[in-house]
Amino acid sequence: MNHLIDVRSLEKTYQNQTILASISFSVNKGEIAAILGPSGCGKTTLLRCLAGLEPISAGDILLKNERVNNVETEHRPIVLMFQEPFLFPHMTVLENVMFGLKQQKLSKKSRVQQGLEMLDKTEMSSYKDTFPHALSGGQQQRVALARALVMKPALLLLDEPFSSLDQYLRDTLRDWVCALLKQEGVTTLLVTHDKEEAMMIGDRVILLKDGNIQQQGKPNEVYQFPENENVEGMFSDGLQLGGTFIPSQYLQIASQDEQTVDKVVSQGTISSFFFKYGLCFYQVKLKEHNVKLILHSKQEFKEGSKVLIMSNMNK
Amino acid sequence: MKRLFKYGLYTIILLFLLLFITFPVVVLVTKSISAGWTFPHLFPQFFTLRGWELLKSNPEIVEAIYTTVIIAVSVVMLNIIFALPVAKGISHYHFRGKTVLETIFLLPILVPSLAIAMGLHLTMIRLGLSDKLIGVILIHMLPTLPYSIRMFKAGFDQLGIKWEEQARTIGVKRLRVFWTVTFPMLAPNIRSVALLSYVISLSQYALTAIIGGGVVTTLPMIYYPFFNSADQMVIAAFSIVFAILPILFLMVLEVFMKIYVHIVKR
Numbered sequence: 001m002n003h004l005i006d007v008r009s010l011e012k013t014y015q016n017q018t019i020l021a022s023i024s025f026s027v028n029k030g031e032i033a034a035i036l037g038p039s040g041c042g043k044t045t046l047l048r049c050l051a052g053l054e055p056i057s058a059g060d061i062l063l064k065n066e067r068v069n070n071v072e073t074e075h076r077p078i079v080l081m082f083q084e085p086f087l088f089p090h091m092t093v094l095e096n097v098m099f100g101l102k103q104q105k106l107s108k109k110s111r112v113q114q115g116l117e118m119l120d121k122t123e124m125s126s127y128k129d130t131f132p133h134a135l136s137g138g139q140q141q142r143v144a145l146a147r148a149l150v151m152k153p154a155l156l157l158l159d160e161p162f163s164s165l166d167q168y169l170r171d172t173l174r175d176w177v178c179a180l181l182k183q184e185g186v187t188t189l190l191v192t193h194d195k196e197e198a199m200m201i202g203d204r205v206i207l208l209k210d211g212n213i214q215q216q217g218k219p220n221e222v223y224q225f226p227e228n229e230n231v232e233g234m235f236s237d238g239l240q241l242g243g244t245f246i247p248s249q250y251l252q253i254a255s256q257d258e259q260t261v262d263k264v265v266s267q268g269t270i271s272s273f274f275f276k277y278g279l280c281f282y283q284v285k286l287k288e289h290n291v292k293l294i295l296h297s298k299q300e301f302k303e304g305s306k307v308l309i310m311s312n313m314n315k
Numbered sequence: 316m317k318r319l320f321k322y323g324l325y326t327i328i329l330l331f332l333l334l335f336i337t338f339p340v341v342v343l344v345t346k347s348i349s350a351g352w353t354f355p356h357l358f359p360q361f362f363t364l365r366g367w368e369l370l371k372s373n374p375e376i377v378e379a380i381y382t383t384v385i386i387a388v389s390v391v392m393l394n395i396i397f398a399l400p401v402a403k404g405i406s407h408y409h410f411r412g413k414t415v416l417e418t419i420f421l422l423p424i425l426v427p428s429l430a431i432a433m434g435l436h437l438t439m440i441r442l443g444l445s446d447k448l449i450g451v452i453l454i455h456m457l458p459t460l461p462y463s464i465r466m467f468k469a470g471f472d473q474l475g476i477k478w479e480e481q482a483r484t485i486g487v488k489r490l491r492v493f494w495t496v497t498f499p500m501l502a503p504n505i506r507s508v509a510l511l512s513y514v515i516s517l518s519q520y521a522l523t524a525i526i527g528g529g530v531v532t533t534l535p536m537i538y539y540p541f542f543n544s545a546d547q548m549v550i551a552a553f554s555i556v557f558a559i560l561p562i563l564f565l566m567v568l569e570v571f572m573k574i575y576v577h578i579v580k581r
Binding site (some may be wrong): 086 | 477478480481482483484485486487488489491493496499500502576580581
């Protein structure tokens with residue numbers, strides 16, 4: 001296989017503490033992979049290692065089949081975008097975007113041209129002479145993205161780039177960024193703690209917890225066939241029952257007196273309900289597991305009523 | 316009521332400024348151009364530029380201004396050159412004995428500088444640096460460098476390392492990142508370091524006297540003897556020159572910084 005980046009048993013220890021333990025994965029050219037994990041799982045450290053900002057303790061990082069372990073940050077064709085835009089305050093938007101091109105011995109004219117082109121693509125060209133402090137958070141992120149993309153990086157690393165924005169802006173910017181990355185064909189590795197974001201953006205998801213990769217694959221496959229409890233908890237929805245996991249799509253709520261052929265797997269009480277995407281969801285507090293389960297049902301239930309949880313998985 | 320209080324406060328501040336800043340400056344300037352302004356007269360008898368002419372025609376003073384400015388500007392530049400890397404190291408890197416090192420860098424202002432200067436004098440004589448401009452410049456580093464390191468460290472602390480990391484991951488080399496990103500972003504700290512070390516250097520008497528041995532004549536060296544002379548007009552003019560030097564320096568510095576940022580961005 002011809003992977004763009006190939007990470008082989010990467011390890012990172014810091015002051016006798018293992019932060020990343022034997023991480024292996026690869027990303028194909030043009031693919032967007034999402035690394036999902038709770039805070040403190042080492043996902044930011046992983047990006048910093050790939051960018052060359054942190055030395056790695058063991059393993060290999062291969063970029064286009066070449067080992068880049070000891071290549072300095074500035075010489076790796078990898079650009080990292082942090083959570084905050086970090087636009088240089090003494091430079092205008094255009095100067096910020098052209099900042100990296102200066103290292104490439106290009107004429108001023110072609111630098112300006114490339115900068116403007118990229119600002120066009122990020123829909124920020126009307127702000128080219130504005131200073132960063134006059135821009136909104138979303139606009140700043142756009143400029144930061146333009147500054148990264150203008151370098152035509154082999155790999156783009158995004159460290160929760162939308163987390164500092166409000167919900168509405170995050171949703172719109174996310175779709176827009178995703179489309180632009182696809183259009184430009186940029187291979188991207190995105191780190192997030194938001195599983196919906198990972199599912200929406202990622203062609204593939206890599207689940208990270210406690211410094212280990214728990215599972216990787218296509219979002220729907222990982223969602224439906226979680227390999228272990230961590231993945232079930234982090235990524236999938238469903239019910240954990242004595243060693244087996246029943247995904248939510250096989251579960252149903254039924255009232256206690258209902259006649260059904262499905263297997264009863266649990267009992268509980270409806271604790272609350274809410275509407276989302278045109279459907280009604282019930283939060284069920286399960287009797288024996290002391291866990292809460294959220295399920296959709298077309299039937300109507302009252303708060304506090306006792307219900308059965310049915311499964312039709314192995315029918 | 317609240318508004319009344321606000322305006323009252325403004326009035327008090329304004330009066331304070333008038334009383335302690337504007338008034339002395341006006342008196343000083345007037346004094347430098349007026350003759351016969353003695354007790355029973357509320358206003359000067361007549362105005363003359365004699366004080367200023369005397370100052371201008373005194374080659375010793377003109378020479379001293381040059382020497383003082385050369386020393387002070389050199390001190391400022393050396394401060395920036397030495398304090399920047401030290402402060403960056405202390406602020407951005409973790410290593411063993413960092414606290415000890417920080418304390419060592421602060422020592423020159425914890426120990427009376429005269430005590431150090433006396434000892435250094437012998438060394439400077441041996442090295443042939445005493446009675447020379449370079450010796451005085453070096454000894455002026457003593458009361459300035461510790462402050463500069465502190466101020467730059469505060470700047471680096473506040474800036475953090477992420478700006479540099481962001482610039483490097485875009486593909487720009489460390490040194491260029493420093494000159495095009497870090498340095499311009501430290502502008503407020505550079506301003507304070509420059510002004511403080513300039514003013515400290517400008518007001519050194521004892522250290523200059525010991526190391527300069529009376530051969531290196533700076534403004535303070537002749538300011539004291541001048542003060543004993545009777546002509547208050549000349550002293551007033553002299554004091555104004557003294558006070559104007561830092562202001563001029565600050566203006567020149569601002570212009571240089573503007574030009575620097577402009578060049579760096581191109």
